[in-house]
Amino acid sequence: MEILVCVRRVPDTAENEIRLNSAGDDIERDDLVYSVNEWDNYAVEEALQIVAKIGGTVTVVTIGGEDDEEVLRREMAMGANQGVLIADEAFDGSDGKGIATILQAMVRQGHYDLVLTGVQAEDGGAQVGGMLSAMLDYPFASLVNSIEVLEGGKLKISREIAGGNKEMNEIDLPCVLSIQTGINEPRYVGMRGIRQVAGLEIPRLTASALGVDAGTVGVAAAKVKRMDYFVPAFGKGAEMLQGSSEEIVDKLIALMKAKGGLN
Amino acid sequence: MAPIFTYIEHHGGVADDSATELLAAAKQLNASASPTAVVAGYGPELDTVCETLCASFGEVWKIADQSLAYPNAELVRKALVKVLPKGCLLLVPHDHFGIDLSPGLSVKLNAAFVSDVMGIEGMEGSNLKLVRQEFGGQISAHVRCDISSGAVINLRPGAFKPIEAVPANGQVVDKSSEVGTLAAGRRYLETIVAEAGDVDITKHTVLVSIGRGIQEQDNVPIAQELADAMGAAVSCSRPVVDAKWLPKSRQVGSSGQTVKPKIYLACGISGSFQHLAGIKGSPFIVAINKNPKAPIFQVADVGVVADILEFLPELTSKVREAKGASV
Numbered sequence: 001m002e003i004l005v006c007v008r009r010v011p012d013t014a015e016n017e018i019r020l021n022s023a024g025d026d027i028e029r030d031d032l033v034y035s036v037n038e039w040d041n042y043a044v045e046e047a048l049q050i051v052a053k054i055g056g057t058v059t060v061v062t063i064g065g066e067d068d069e070e071v072l073r074r075e076m077a078m079g080a081n082q083g084v085l086i087a088d089e090a091f092d093g094s095d096g097k098g099i100a101t102i103l104q105a106m107v108r109q110g111h112y113d114l115v116l117t118g119v120q121a122e123d124g125g126a127q128v129g130g131m132l133s134a135m136l137d138y139p140f141a142s143l144v145n146s147i148e149v150l151e152g153g154k155l156k157i158s159r160e161i162a163g164g165n166k167e168m169n170e171i172d173l174p175c176v177l178s179i180q181t182g183i184n185e186p187r188y189v190g191m192r193g194i195r196q197v198a199g200l201e202i203p204r205l206t207a208s209a210l211g212v213d214a215g216t217v218g219v220a221a222a223k224v225k226r227m228d229y230f231v232p233a234f235g236k237g238a239e240m241l242q243g244s245s246e247e248i249v250d251k252l253i254a255l256m257k258a259k260g261g262l263n
Numbered sequence: 264m265a266p267i268f269t270y271i272e273h274h275g276g277v278a279d280d281s282a283t284e285l286l287a288a289a290k291q292l293n294a295s296a297s298p299t300a301v302v303a304g305y306g307p308e309l310d311t312v313c314e315t316l317c318a319s320f321g322e323v324w325k326i327a328d329q330s331l332a333y334p335n336a337e338l339v340r341k342a343l344v345k346v347l348p349k350g351c352l353l354l355v356p357h358d359h360f361g362i363d364l365s366p367g368l369s370v371k372l373n374a375a376f377v378s379d380v381m382g383i384e385g386m387e388g389s390n391l392k393l394v395r396q397e398f399g400g401q402i403s404a405h406v407r408c409d410i411s412s413g414a415v416i417n418l419r420p421g422a423f424k425p426i427e428a429v430p431a432n433g434q435v436v437d438k439s440s441e442v443g444t445l446a447a448g449r450r451y452l453e454t455i456v457a458e459a460g461d462v463d464i465t466k467h468t469v470l471v472s473i474g475r476g477i478q479e480q481d482n483v484p485i486a487q488e489l490a491d492a493m494g495a496a497v498s499c500s501r502p503v504v505d506a507k508w509l510p511k512s513r514q515v516g517s518s519g520q521t522v523k524p525k526i527y528l529a530c531g532i533s534g535s536f537q538h539l540a541g542i543k544g545s546p547f548i549v550a551i552n553k554n555p556k557a558p559i560f561q562v563a564d565v566g567v568v569a570d571i572l573e574f575l576p577e578l579t580s581k582v583r584e585a586k587g588a589s590v
Contacts, residue, residue, distance in 0.1 A: 011398065013398045013399045013401060013533075014475055017401070017554055017556050018397075018398040018401040018402050018556075019402075019556070020402070027398070027402060096366070096376065096378075097369070097370065097375075097376065100366075100370070119362070122397060122398050122399065123395075123397045123398075124378065124379050124395065124396065124397060125378055125379075126357075126362050126366070126378050126379065127365075127366040127376055127378050128366070129366070130362070130363070130364075130365070130366030130367040131366045131367060131369070131370050131376070133367055134340075134366070134367030134368075134370035134371055135370055138448070139337060139447065139448030139449040140336075140337065140363070140367060140449070141363070141449055142336075142359070142362045142363045143359055143362060143363070156452070158455070159359065159363075160359065160518050161359045161454070161518075162358070162359065162517060162518065163457060163518075163519075163520070163521070164457030164511050164512070164514065164518060164519050164520065165454055165455065165456050165457050166454065166455040166457075167359075167451065167454050168451075168452040168453050168454070168455060169449050169450060169451055169452055170449070170450045170452055171448060171449040171450075172448040172449070175448065175449070178362075181501070181502075181505045182501070182504060182505035185506075185507065223375035223408060223409040223412075223414075224375055224376070224377055224406060224407070224408050224409075225406065225407050226404050226405070226406055226407075227392075227404070227405040227406065227407050228404065228405050229397070229402050229403065229404050230402070230403050230404070230405065231402060231403065232394075232403045232561075237560055237561050237563075237566075238548075238550055238560045238561070238562075238563035238564060238565055238566030239564065239565050239566065240560070240565075240566045240567070240568065241565060241566065241567050245569065245573075245574065245577055246577070248567055248569070248574075249574075249577050249578050249581045250581065252549065252565065252567065252578065253578075253581055253582060253585050255547075255549075255565060256493075256526055256547075256549070257585070259525060259526055259547040260468075260525055260526075261468075261469050261493065261495075261525060261526035261547070262493060262582065262585060262586065
């Protein structure tokens with residue numbers, strides 16, 4: 001099976017405290033730790049496991065610039081056969097639909113049986129996979145948390161729905177699936193693995209190489225634009241307990257007792 | 264402004280709770296608008312839902328088709344593309360169905376799409392100004408959406424407070440004949456109900472809930488010891504289940520269990536909305552997190568900035584002392 005996995009490099013929210021910059025128009029990007037989007041990493045692992053079972057290849061693709069090569073190399077160190085970097089200034093400022101338009105061109109150039117994305121990225125969009133499938137007229141399923149390859153060009157998949165329940169579906173290939181975290185246990189990638197793929201060439205594709213009309217992507221075509229970031233004024237927030245850890249523990253125990261928690 | 268439609272989910276003949284939230288959001292978009300409810304399904308249950316919705320919507324568009332007896336997003340999308348007018352605004356809940364439906368629908372309608380919207384701040388020219396969250400809720404963003412050729416907007420469940428419904432005395436409009444034959448490349452098979460776990464976290468009045476801050480499986484007993492001392496159960500957020508450190512039955516959140524404890528200790532949990540959606544009944548929430556900016560502190564009653572791996576053992580020994588003293 002030929003599998004394409006769309007990945008993205010994002011600030012790692014587990015490692016960073018996301019703050020406003022001094023101008024208030026963006027987050028503070030200095031010293032941010034970046035990594036591959038968590039959902040995408042599960043998608044790559046799932047693709048590798050499918051190929052290990054039934055054969056095929058895994059290609060990882062990202063849209064961005066030079067900095068984004070590192071996530072492709074990381075996924076190649078996991079075992080992906082090929083990485084592709086889609087890079088063109090014409091793509092800057094694309095909204096979700098612009099990104100899907102670019103990926104659609106990439107899919108049409110290949111012969112992929114299966115296209116995987118993560119359910120969402122750190123901006124919580126949860127949109128590119130569904131848009132891509134509609135542009136390709138491929139079937140789509142979101143929130144996928146298991147995949148079984150069936151005979152006759154089909155998959156049996158489960159989707160995560162409310163209450164921990166699973167919705168089982170059969171889906172025809174080729175299709176697009178958005179992968180939920182927890183579907184598998186992504187393998188560990190060490191420095192040694194990264195070094196082994198450091199010399200591999202990563203082809204770059206531009207708008208013209210993909211045959212993408214620059215007027216349909218980028219900031220000019222984007223109907224959805226982020227204007228600014230801000231820190232919301234929520235309710236009063238928590239009463240923060242201060243003092244030595246011993247004092248804090250004593251206060252906390254008194255509070256929990258008062259609320260009936262230590263009976 | 265373009266006409267506003269709301270996509271109503273339903274189960275067993277009852278409209279989903281999101282219906283009243285979508286109505287409230289539609290009124291925020293345009294206070295004088297009369298939003299239309301769109302409902303897809305099949306059989307007497309669908310009719311019951313449509314009739315009920317007439318109490319709060321001026322028009323209820325019914326799409327009845329045997330293939331829609333279970334809501335398959337691809338089939339619903341194809342039906343909606345046939346019946347919705349060009350350039351309309353469609354509001355959809357941002358849940359497992361809306362995530363499946365809306366992005367592809369927006370492509371087929373040639374409309375803009377914004378997901379997981381938490382607030383509506385009104386129009387600026389032909390742009391709608393919306394509020395979203397990014398980075399796991401650590402920061403919010405204003406988003407501008409050009410709605411001149413229509414828009415599909417997914418709304419975060421719980422973000423829009425239901426308003427007092429004005430009696431609408433609406434009517435059902437049957438759109439089924441416009442839909443034609445529906446077929447999809449994806450077919451629903453069955454729903455597998457989650458297995459009951461060893462511990463039923465929905466029955467406990469005190470929960471010691473752990474998140475990513477527990478760091479590794481070997482640290483889980485630190486939380487269990489505190490829970491044992493307090494007569495509580497250990498629950499968790501999604502990353503702990505993804506890492507297989509605790510079974511799915513211990514997960515609190517929209518994709519896990521809904522709990523109603525009296526006291527909820529959120530330990531090393533950042534506080535995503537999906538997690539918070541699983542906590543009901545307004546418990547006393549204690550948040551312990553080493554990141555002072557963690558979103559959990561905005562919703563907790565009491566907060567402690569500390570590393571749970573150091574703080575929980577201290578708390579456990581003091582709880583044991585306190586319990587010993589009171590016996």
